[in-house]
Amino acid sequence: MPDSNHRFFDGLNQTLTLAWRTLVQIRHNPWELGDFSIQPVLFLLLFLYVFGGAIAGSTEAYLQFILPGVIVMNMVFVTVYVGHGLNMDLTRGVFDRLRALPIARWAPLAGRITADLVKQAWSILLLLAIGFLLGYRLEGTVMGLLGMSLLLLTFALAFSWVMVWIGVIARDPEHVQLFGFTALFPVTFVSNVFVPTESMPPWLQVVVELNPVSLLAEASRGLLNGEAFLQPALWSMAWALGIGLVFAPLALRALERRLASGSSP
Amino acid sequence: MDAIVAEAVSKRFGETQALDQVSLSLRPGTVLGLLGPNGAGKTTMVRILATLLLPDSGRIMVDGHDLLRNPQAVRRVIGLTGQYASVDDKLTGMENLILIARLLGQSRSQARTRARELLRDFSLEEAAGRAVQTYSGGMRRRLDLAASLVGNPRILYLDEPTTGLDPRARKQLWQRLRGMVAAGMTVLLTTQYLEEADALADDIVVIDRGRVIAKGTPDALKEQVGGQILRLRPRDPLQLAEIAEAVAALIGEMPDVDGRTVSCPVSDPALLTQVVRRLDEQGLALQDFSLRGASLDDVFLKLTGHRAESGETAEEGDQGA
Numbered sequence: 258m259p260d261s262n263h264r265f266f267d268g269l270n271q272t273l274t275l276a277w278r279t280l281v282q283i284r285h286n287p288w289e290l291g292d293f294s295i296q297p298v299l300f301l302l303l304f305l306y307v308f309g310g311a312i313a314g315s316t317e318a319y320l321q322f323i324l325p326g327v328i329v330m331n332m333v334f335v336t337v338y339v340g341h342g343l344n345m346d347l348t349r350g351v352f353d354r355l356r357a358l359p360i361a362r363w364a365p366l367a368g369r370i371t372a373d374l375v376k377q378a379w380s381i382l383l384l385l386a387i388g389f390l391l392g393y394r395l396e397g398t399v400m401g402l403l404g405m406s407l408l409l410l411t412f413a414l415a416f417s418w419v420m421v422w423i424g425v426i427a428r429d430p431e432h433v434q435l436f437g438f439t440a441l442f443p444v445t446f447v448s449n450v451f452v453p454t455e456s457m458p459p460w461l462q463v464v465v466e467l468n469p470v471s472l473l474a475e476a477s478r479g480l481l482n483g484e485a486f487l488q489p490a491l492w493s494m495a496w497a498l499g500i501g502l503v504f505a506p507l508a509l510r511a512l513e514r515r516l517a518s519g520s521s522p
Numbered sequence: 523m524d525a526i527v528a529e530a531v532s533k534r535f536g537e538t539q540a541l542d543q544v545s546l547s548l549r550p551g552t553v554l555g556l557l558g559p560n561g562a563g564k565t566t567m568v569r570i571l572a573t574l575l576l577p578d579s580g581r582i583m584v585d586g587h588d589l590l591r592n593p594q595a596v597r598r599v600i601g602l603t604g605q606y607a608s609v610d611d612k613l614t615g616m617e618n619l620i621l622i623a624r625l626l627g628q629s630r631s632q633a634r635t636r637a638r639e640l641l642r643d644f645s646l647e648e649a650a651g652r653a654v655q656t657y658s659g660g661m662r663r664r665l666d667l668a669a670s671l672v673g674n675p676r677i678l679y680l681d682e683p684t685t686g687l688d689p690r691a692r693k694q695l696w697q698r699l700r701g702m703v704a705a706g707m708t709v710l711l712t713t714q715y716l717e718e719a720d721a722l723a724d725d726i727v728v729i730d731r732g733r734v735i736a737k738g739t740p741d742a743l744k745e746q747v748g749g750q751i752l753r754l755r756p757r758d759p760l761q762l763a764e765i766a767e768a769v770a771a772l773i774g775e776m777p778d779v780d781g782r783t784v785s786c787p788v789s790d791p792a793l794l795t796q797v798v799r800r801l802d803e804q805g806l807a808l809q810d811f812s813l814r815g816a817s818l819d820d821v822f823l824k825l826t827g828h829r830a831e832s833g834e835t836a837e838e839g840d841q842g843a
């Protein structure tokens with residue numbers, strides 16, 4: 258079927274063009290870059306120097322522990338941009354403009370998600386670079402580092418669907434941020450990103466150990482620090498699969514419904 | 523072959539029957555004015571014709587393609603400028619146009635050339651490199667229109683393109699549209715203003731509450747209303763009924779009495795002098811009287827028996843155009 262192949266490649270091209278559009282905005286709005294890179298750096302510095310000594314005995318030891326966790330936490334927060342941007346397009350009529358063009362139906366959404374993955378990769382690189390500047394030592398292998406990046410990007414891809422769903426059902430972009438961040442704060446903090454699980458009460462330990470953010474943080478520590486990672490990595494991928502299977506259809510159906518009810522401006 | 527044929531298109535949103543068996547057709551190279559007050563169903567019709575919304579029932583052919591069976595083919599021949607500018611605020615004018623051109627399959631250099639051309643045509647060259655969020659309302663509208671022309675569409679939909687523009691910007695846009703039509707474009711234009719439909723459209727379809735209530739050329743429509751409207755305000759409000767009677771005797775039908783004024787359509791200017799003379803003879807004094815062109819309000823009053831609910835007529839006043 259050369260014709261449908263052809264159409265598929267056109268769709269890929271359109272996806273890349275739309276991803277370009279999302280990323281080129283950063284050039285005119287460098288503050289947006291600050292949104293998703295300065296904040297995690299601040300978190301890192303704050304936790305490192307304020308709590309580091311108390312939690313891990315020394316800043317150096319704490320950095321080895323916290324850097325992978327902060328990278329995971331930031332990955333989760335960055336997915337909010339997918340929902341925010343999508344909602345902006347829906348409420349401002351840009352989505353309609355795109356839908357009236359002879360392009361692949363899936364390209365606008367795919368473009369957003371692709372752009373998000375680029376932002377994700379950038380955030381991971383940035384946090385790693387800052388980590389190295391602060392004295393982080395990579396004890397694992399470069400393969401481990403790549404593995405962690407792949408793991409996080411895969412999870413981000415699945416988790417994006419939660420944000421796509423929120424982006425579709427929220428009335429305006431501000432609500433996406435409100436819902437998104439409000440829901441994500443407890444999820445990221447009730448985890449082992451900042452403190453080891455052992456220091457928590459037993460009932461909380463159960464929750465924390467089931468939290469995909471904890472599982473990802475543990476797997477990332479394993480991959481970066483050259484320790485065991487397989488089990489948490491597999492569990493977090495199971496989470497990714499589950500989240501994707503539940504939220505992708507949910508989000509797509511909500512989008513269908515929103516478009517059919519014609520609720521543009 | 524007609525550029526657009528829509529037959530018995532209906533659309534309901536919950537309790538609201540937004541479109542009720544609307545039919546219209548559009549000849550290639552002409553302008554169709556879809557005229558109606560706020561809430562008439564204009565935007566709904568445009569969104570359906572632009573493949574953005576599915577009708578509940580009806581048949582639509584656009585440029586020979588069945589819109590329900592082959593929407594993608596329809597998208598290849600249309601350009602859409604919605605009621606609200608739908609350009610990306612965070613991109614520059616140039617980038618917005620390049621984005622569309624690239625999505626339409628143009629190469630990088632083709633896209634650049636096309637974007638420059640359009641920016642020049644729409645006097646946006648100076649603002650080309652600025653983010654759209656710094657544009658005035660009028661500039662944004664022009665960019666929006668330019669964006670819908672990137673792919674050289676054969677058929678252009680314009681949903682209230684001049685609502686909110688100042689008179690100067692409105693006239694400039696009319697000029698542009700006339701140029702585009704002269705170059706062979708087919709245009710479906712919605713508007714709340716009879717004047718605008720009159721100035722631009724070859725044919726007019728008037729809709730109200732989702733129904734077509736009149737169709738025809740602008741002249742034919744105005745003829746129906748009587749062309750001009752005579753308004754009389756008595757000095758003594760108690761004489762309102764007497765004045766209405768006197769006017770009825772002259773024009774052969776009861777005029778519209780609304781609060782403190784009597785008004786009626788007149789097609790013969792000589793009627794004015796007759797009315798004034800007759801009232802004078804009967805000793806009925808007037809506070810003032812006026813004769814003015816028929817408006818959309820008058821068309822509505824005549825066609826539906828109710829006044830058009832006043833809608834937003836200017837939401838984003840703007841100078842730069």
Ligand SMILES: Nc1ncnc2c1ncn2[C@@H]1O[C@H](COP(=O)(O)OP(=O)(O)O)[C@@H](O)[C@H]1O
Nearest residue numbers: 518519520535538540560561562563564565566
């Ligand atoms: N998405 C929607 N959901 C519910 N009602 C709608 C929707 N869109 C339009 N309507 C209703 O349908 C009618 C026609 O609306 P519209 O087509 O926007 O009119 P116009 O463009 O002529 O002002 C109005 O009563 C409006 O309130």
Ligand SMILES: [Mg+2]
Nearest residue numbers: 564565566605
């Ligand atoms: Mg409208």
